[in-house]
Amino acid sequence: MADLKKMYTTILGDHFPMDMTITFGDQKLVYRKRTWKIPQEDGTFDERGVRYGENPDQEAALYELVNGNLMLGDCKFIEPGHGLVSGIAIEDMLQVGKHPGKINLTDIDNGLNIIKYLMDRPAAVILKHNNPCGAAYGASLADAYNRANRADRIAAFGGAIVLNRACDKATAELLSQNYLEVVCAPEFEAGTLEILAQRKNLRVVKIARIDRLAEFENFRFVDFKSLIDGGIIAQQSAVNSIRSVADLKPAVTSFKGTEYKVEREPDQREINDMLFGWAVEHGVTSNSVIYVKDGCTVGIGTGEQDRVGVADIAVYKAYTKYADIVCWDKYGIPYADLVLEIEQGKRDKTEQEAIDAKVKADRAGLPGSVMISDAFFPYRDGADVGIRQGVSAILQAGGSMRDFETVQACNEAKPQVAMKYTGQRSFKH
Numbered sequence: 001m002a003d004l005k006k007m008y009t010t011i012l013g014d015h016f017p018m019d020m021t022i023t024f025g026d027q028k029l030v031y032r033k034r035t036w037k038i039p040q041e042d043g044t045f046d047e048r049g050v051r052y053g054e055n056p057d058q059e060a061a062l063y064e065l066v067n068g069n070l071m072l073g074d075c076k077f078i079e080p081g082h083g084l085v086s087g088i089a090i091e092d093m094l095q096v097g098k099h100p101g102k103i104n105l106t107d108i109d110n111g112l113n114i115i116k117y118l119m120d121r122p123a124a125v126i127l128k129h130n131n132p133c134g135a136a137y138g139a140s141l142a143d144a145y146n147r148a149n150r151a152d153r154i155a156a157f158g159g160a161i162v163l164n165r166a167c168d169k170a171t172a173e174l175l176s177q178n179y180l181e182v183v184c185a186p187e188f189e190a191g192t193l194e195i196l197a198q199r200k201n202l203r204v205v206k207i208a209r210i211d212r213l214a215e216f217e218n219f220r221f222v223d224f225k226s227l228i229d230g231g232i233i234a235q236q237s238a239v240n241s242i243r244s245v246a247d248l249k250p251a252v253t254s255f256k257g258t259e260y261k262v263e264r265e266p267d268q269r270e271i272n273d274m275l276f277g278w279a280v281e282h283g284v285t286s287n288s289v290i291y292v293k294d295g296c297t298v299g300i301g302t303g304e305q306d307r308v309g310v311a312d313i314a315v316y317k318a319y320t321k322y323a324d325i326v327c328w329d330k331y332g333i334p335y336a337d338l339v340l341e342i343e344q345g346k347r348d349k350t351e352q353e354a355i356d357a358k359v360k361a362d363r364a365g366l367p368g369s370v371m372i373s374d375a376f377f378p379y380r381d382g383a384d385v386g387i388r389q390g391v392s393a394i395l396q397a398g399g400s401m402r403d404f405e406t407v408q409a410c411n412e413a414k415p416q417v418a419m420k421y422t423g424q425r426s427f428k429h
Contacts, residue, residue, distance in 0.1 A: 014049055016061035027070055031063035036090040038099045051101035060102045062086055070222060075236060078219045084207055085109045094193055095204035100182070104160060104203060106130050108184050110283045111162030116213040117240055117279035119164055124148045125280075128159045131302045135280045137295035142170035147296045149178065152321045153328060160184070164210060167192050186210035217243075240282045242422050245271050248395075251410070251419040253403035260404040263411050266418035269294070270370055270393040274420060277372035278395060286374050286427040289314050289382070291391065293369040307377060311385035315366065322364035326355050368392050375425040380405035393418040397425040 020031040037045040053060035064086035070077045085105050093099070107127040114125050114132060124145040126134040133155035138144025141163060149156050158181055163171065166187035172195040175183055182203045183196065196204055218239055225233040241247060248271070251262040266274065277292035284290060285303040289311040292298060299318030304310030320335075327335040335355065341347040367390030376397045377383050383394055383406045394410065398421030410417040 014059040014061050020063055024070060028068050029065060029070060030067035032066045034062040034064050034086060036099060038096060048099060051099055053102045062105060075220055078221055084112055084209055088205060092206045094188060094206055095196060095202060097201040097203040100203055104182050107160035108162060108182060114280055114283035115162050115164050116216050119214040123164045125162045126156045126159045128155050131285055132280055132283055135297050141165045141168060142174055145171050145174055150325050151297045154324055172196055240279060242278045248420040249423045251407055251421055253407060255404040260407040262407050262419045264416040264418045266393045266420060270418055273370040274395040277370055281372050281374050281426050286429060288374045290372045291318060291366055291369040298365050298369050307382040308385060311382050315389055318364040318366055319359060323355055323359045326358055363389055366390055374427060376400040377406050380409040383409050387413045387417055395420050397422050
């Protein structure tokens with residue numbers, strides 16, 4: 001029988017060149033492949049690049065811009081010396097664990113892509129397969145991580161964590177209780193590495209520039225997509241321009257000569273959640289709908305083909321994760337394990353029924369949340385999904401020919417739902 005585990009421990013190496021040069025007209029960009037001297041158990045060091053790509057049989061390489069800068073129109077892109085993920089050196093790998101592969105690096109990158117908009121207070125983003133599964137502000141860093149983890153404890157298993165403050169002992173203690181792939185922070189305080197070392201395969205990565213991430217808000221990079229025929233689509237990366245209440249637009253539209261306007265304005269808590277939620281949405285694969293409440297994600301729906309479907313998926317996930325955390329708090333085991341033990345006759349069915357009743361009564365914490373959609377609702381049915389769950393406000397792009405339907409849905413809700421437009425969509429593929 002084949003050793004299936006071996007494919008995950010085999011390191012391919014790669015055949016990519018050390019340098020790559022890209023020419024845009026008369027502009028020349030020089031990139032250098034990032035390699036690291038990885039310590040081995042026998043005390044020696046091996047020179048290695050990216051562990052492997054998206055799968056263990058795919059070679060991969062990480063390149064850092066080392067010379068040149070790209071100017072397209074009036075847009076000046078990130079210059080050499082501003083490396084974040086591509087600038088990780090071996091001394092930044094405070095605990096190597098298994099040295100990083102492509103997915104670890106892209107998870108860190110998307111975490112930075114989100115958290116750069118959340119630098120005003122302690123925040124944590126947990127990612128899995130390049131999507132956030134939990135994101136939260138907190139009164140402290142430990143609180144932020146704990147809230148993000150509790151939002152989806154199931155998906156956080158094996159996830160990558162990006163923190164926007166120096167990791168302290170309280171946060172490290174919480175992190176050490178989970179199975180995680182990567183912990184990334186701008187600094188790690190004294191005593192934290194000893195705590196995190198309890199997880200020997202954990203990758204602990206320091207990116208000092210995280211404390212200056214707000215400076216990256218308006219920086220763009222060139223996003224390349226290689227096609228099956230060898231062609232390339234190049235685009236400027238997206239920038240989130242919804243950063244304050246002044247950037248939110250009124251939910252007003254006209255249809256057949258009649259003006260439709262949302263009657264209730266959002267309160268300050270809802271505005272805060274709109275801005276927080278749009279920042280998180282910026283890093284979610286489209287089509288997407290998410291629900292946020294009090295600076296924390298409640299349900300995240302990603303990569304669905306239709307907007308009603310993804311709104312439903314986010315609700316389903318909110319209920320599933322809420323049941324799990326209620327069960328974890330009460331019995332110290334996952335909800336799925338509780339169901340299994342009941343099926344095996346080891347526990348009483350009433351324990352599951354009590355949890356299910358609480359989840360139903362609380363509607364998974366969705367009442368009072370803010371619904372965020374990365375594009376407009378083409379019909380009201382998508383917004384109705386959130387309204388039925390008790391959302392108090394909606395943020396969407398606006399611009400549908402039938403925006404009036406969604407305005408009507410908000411005004412007809414009891415209590416009425418507030419809504420704002422962004423005037424921009426936030427697709428990510």
